[in-house]
Amino acid sequence: MGYWELKIAEMYRIVFLLLSSILIGCSHQQAVKLPYYNSPDFTPMFIKQTKDVEQKITHTIADFSFLDEDSVIVSQTFIEGKIHVANFMFTSCGSICPTMTSNMKIVADSLKNDDKIVFVSYSVTPWIDQPFVLKRYKVKHGIKNTNWHFLTGPKRDIYSLARKSYFAEEDIGFSKDSSEFLHTEHFILVDKSKRIRGIYNGTLTLEMQQLIDDIKTLELEE
16 A cells, blocks of 8 residues: 555544544444454444444454564564554664654653553564564664564564565555565554554654554543
């Protein structure tokens, strides 16, 4: 999904939130909720009733198991029942990754005392980004957040998770071969049930406040 498609999806979300706010003034039984994303084209799906989610939203983040910068195994148990934000980077990237890391740090620092939030940065060059390399990168960027994990592991597993679970590329990612290099500026917001609820351009600082606001909206959901 390109930049303008991303902005159109953002526009749909803003319009939905505004309409929901108006409806709340008329009924205390409704709550503002973010859309769901159930397919790689990131078409927003707006579900009015919580009871309909299980039936209509079938896509969730798959199980995984990788090493973090401290050589600790991080699996789906770390995100069970928590909101998480994911992105894909590599430590030798000289283009968008430093900007993405700085922008993710804005969000992570603003929520560093919130134990209901997890941040995960998956390396797309895991054959280079061993745990000690990720540790060095984290120190270089002044990242001290205990709820932010930089992950490495088998390339096939990371790329499969990125493309099939997070829809992490501009095209329909899971149609690509695992040998094709993965590079995306997207930040993916995932709710407590491991369903995708937001996509953001990680190179744009102005979108970070929206991400923070959307995280707080998710925290209010039952």
